[in-house]
Amino acid sequence: MKISNEIIGLAAGILTATAMIPQVVKTIKEKNAENISPFMVIILIIGTATWTYYGTLKDDMPIIVTNAFSCLVNCLMLFCKLRFSKT
Amino acid sequence: MKISNEIIGLAAGILTATAMIPQVVKTIKEKNAENISPFMVIILIIGTATWTYYGTLKDDMPIIVTNAFSCLVNCLMLFCKLRFSKT
Numbered sequence: 001m002k003i004s005n006e007i008i009g010l011a012a013g014i015l016t017a018t019a020m021i022p023q024v025v026k027t028i029k030e031k032n033a034e035n036i037s038p039f040m041v042i043i044l045i046i047g048t049a050t051w052t053y054y055g056t057l058k059d060d061m062p063i064i065v066t067n068a069f070s071c072l073v074n075c076l077m078l079f080c081k082l083r084f085s086k087t
Numbered sequence: 088m089k090i091s092n093e094i095i096g097l098a099a100g101i102l103t104a105t106a107m108i109p110q111v112v113k114t115i116k117e118k119n120a121e122n123i124s125p126f127m128v129i130i131l132i133i134g135t136a137t138w139t140y141y142g143t144l145k146d147d148m149p150i151i152v153t154n155a156f157s158c159l160v161n162c163l164m165l166f167c168k169l170r171f172s173k174t
Binding site: 008009011012013016018019022023025035043046047050051053054057060062067 | 091095096098099100101102103105106109110122124128130131133134135136138140141144145146149150154
């Protein structure tokens with residue numbers, strides 16, 4: 001049975017995207033974003049946005065879907081960091 | 088000036104890979120892997136390995152290089168988790 005490339009790409013995307021979710025849930029539940037480095041999150045936002053753009057250039061759905069999702073999650077993390085930071 | 092797709096892909100890869108490094112350095116320096124979930128790291132190892140395989144299927148260097156590096160870093164994190172865990 002030959003698994004299409006798309007399925008493999010989407011499986012990889014689901015795995016790497018899933019790995020982010022516990023950190024987001026923990027941050028929102030505990031309303032604590034102390035251990036999140038805003039600098040890192042901003043780099044990740046730029047990186048995943050660039051990957052999404054790369055996916056459009058290559059017309060590669062798994063890359064687009066995975067990285068657009070990751071970009072959104074990282075934007076949410078940045079929002080949490082700004083919202084929950086004790087300044 | 089038309090930037091080649093490869094350059095964009097590699098730039099995205101460097102950004103997302105770079106974002107992992109501080110966490111690894113912190114873990115090794117403090118010899119503390121308490122806040123690392125082995126389950127998440129294993130999912131990330133499988134995910135980045137699948138992305139690397141996907142990259143070979145698509146003959147896509149940026150995907151291969153970035154995800155092979157990420158896979159290695161996550162293997163290192165798992166090693167740190169096993170090594171530094173106070174059991």
